[in-house]
Amino acid sequence: MSPSQGVEPSENSPSVGDVVRVTFDRLAPSGEAIARMAGLVIFTPLGAPGDDADVRIIERKRTFARGQLLHVHRSGPIRVTPRCAYFGVCGGCDWQHITYADQLLWKAEVVAEQLVRLGRFAGVTVEPCIPSPLPYGYRNHTRLAVDEARLAGYRAARSHAIVPVERCPVLEPALEADLAEAVKGKLDLEPGDEVELRGWENTIAIGAEVYQVSDGAFFQANSGVAERLVEALLASMKLAGAERVLELFCGVGLFTVPMARRARHVLGVEGNPAAVADAKANLKRAGLADVAAAMAADVNSALRRRTIQDSRWDIIVLDPPVRAWSRKHWSRCFDWRRRASSMCHVNRQRLHVICALCATPATSFNKCSPLTCSHRRIMSKCSLRLFAQRLEQALILAIGRETEFSVKI
Numbered sequence: 133m134s135p136s137q138g139v140e141p142s143e144n145s146p147s148v149g150d151v152v153r154v155t156f157d158r159l160a161p162s163g164e165a166i167a168r169m170a171g172l173v174i175f176t177p178l179g180a181p182g183d184d185a186d187v188r189i190i191e192r193k194r195t196f197a198r199g200q201l202l203h204v205h206r207s208g209p210i211r212v213t214p215r216c217a218y219f220g221v222c223g224g225c226d227w228q229h230i231t232y233a234d235q236l237l238w239k240a241e242v243v244a245e246q247l248v249r250l251g252r253f254a255g256v257t258v259e260p261c262i263p264s265p266l267p268y269g270y271r272n273h274t275r276l277a278v279d280e281a282r283l284a285g286y287r288a289a290r291s292h293a294i295v296p297v298e299r300c301p302v303l304e305p306a307l308e309a310d311l312a313e314a315v316k317g318k319l320d321l322e323p324g325d326e327v328e329l330r331g332w333e334n335t336i337a338i339g340a341e342v343y344q345v346s347d348g349a350f351f352q353a354n355s356g357v358a359e360r361l362v363e364a365l366l367a368s369m370k371l372a373g374a375e376r377v378l379e380l381f382c383g384v385g386l387f388t389v390p391m392a393r394r395a396r397h398v399l400g401v402e403g404n405p406a407a408v409a410d411a412k413a414n415l416k417r418a419g420l421a422d423v424a425a426a427m428a429a430d431v432n433s434a435l436r437r438r439t440i441q442d443s444r445w446d447i448i449v450l451d452p453p454v455r456a457w458s459r460k461h462w463s464r465c466f467d468w469r470r471r472a473s474s475m476c477h478v479n480r481q482r483l484h485v486i487c488a489l490c491a492t493p494a495t496s497f498n499k500c501s502p503l504t505c506s507h508r509r510i511m512s513k514c515s516l517r518l519f520a521q522r523l524e525q526a527l528i529l530a531i532g533r534e535t536e537f538s539v540k541i
Contacts, residue, residue, distance in 0.1 A: 146189045151202065156183045161242045163226040163523045164198075174199050177289070178220055181229050182208020210234040215268060215301045222297060223289035225521040232520060236261035265356035267520040268301045272331040272355050276314055278321045284314040302521055307331045340360065341389050349384050349407040350453070354520075360392055365449070371395050375446040380431045385411035391413060392424035395447075400426045401434045429537035482496050 146152045146169060154167035156179045165179025167187070176187050176199035184206040204211075204340070214220070214228035225236050240261050264270055277294050278285040285296035296315050298310055310329045321327060328347075334343050336351065339359045345351045352358035365387055369375075371394035382388045382400030384407050392398045402408045411426035420482065426435060431452075434440060496499035 141171040145172040148192045159238045179181045180208045180211040222286045222295045224539045232267040258497045264520040271302045278325040292493040304331045344410045346406045377447045379449040381452045385414040392420040
């Protein structure tokens with residue numbers, strides 16, 4: 133339910149600064165708990181459905197307000213004690229106060245709601261969430277900020293302040309030990325620095341493949357989820373060995389390598405030179421340099437190149453950074469209703485577009501809507517994977533000629 137829906141708030145609804153006692157009834161797509169009072173919808177971080185709690189109103193709009201959780205009189209059935217002593221102060225995690233099983237259930241409900249409200253799909257089957265193999269101890273790299281005292285930590289929730297943390301239970305155990313050294317000032321750091329801690333030196337194994345990942349190149353933070361992402365992508369593609377695949381934002385080749393083992397040809401496009409060098413090395417190591425290639429180029433400019441425009445593509449795969457791909461890009465690159473505005477030739481009889489988007493459902497479906505709304509009859513399958521304790525998830529969205537549309541999470 134959006135803030136604007138429902139009854140109008142009454143004249144005696146709470147104002148900024150008021151402390152009210154509420155009972156939360158559900159979670160919003162933003163991760164906040166929702167309560168209602170005198171026709172006003174109140175969004176509050178760190179609340180859980182069923183909580184009986186005191187909340188201070190810190191922001192007020194016409195039909196909704198935002199609250200600050202002050203005290204929980206009676207915990208709801210899904211509330212648990214967070215593992216991390218910094219939860220609620222550090223901005224890294226959103227849902228440590230909710231059981232992991234219920235995180236999965238609420239994710240499925242949020243996805244179902246936003247498929248209709250933002251994606252504009254009806255009659256979609258949302259399958260149960262497939263969880264991260266490890267709800268804690270899964271993160272293989274992290275980024276720290278350095279404060280004026282040369283202490284490293286995470287950004288505070290909804291703030292640029294730095295919170296020095298000696299422990300972080302979502303990190304792999306060895307990486308958590310490195311974190312303790314960084315926070316205690318044992319590393320040579322300067323105020324304003326940002327330091328990345330990685331759980332690997334030069335290469336990292338995902339399933340049966342080994343990937344070189346250099347400094348400056350992005351890689352998925354959850355190795356277990358990355359393996360499941362690859363499995364979900366390949367299952368969506370149903371490669372038979374004759375397909376020509378164009379992959380945009382290929383990174384170091386997480387998808388490129390396994391796709392190249394199953395397709396006729398794969399061309400990966402990536403704007404990060406370090407990642408492109410890694411992708412080429414990874415294809416060479418796998419013995420696939422003759423069937424796949426990595427191009428160093430900005431994706432928008434690459435789509436205008438003759439080598440791409442003059443080729444026929446059966447499948448287009450996108451794995452863009454959260455801020456790199458917008459509704460405008462969808463409309464420009466894949467407006468098949470007006471062929472003259474299309475940026476590259478596609479095999480219309482067989483084309484599938486496979487989108488791997490790591491974001492919240494709202495971001496994912498909002499960005500995809502220019503494509504999905506005008507081609508809703510060719511939607512086939514959508515698959516999501518969760519990052520434990522956080523709102524972000526990995527979305528696999530497959531668009532093809534089939535009419536069935538289901539969601540796996």
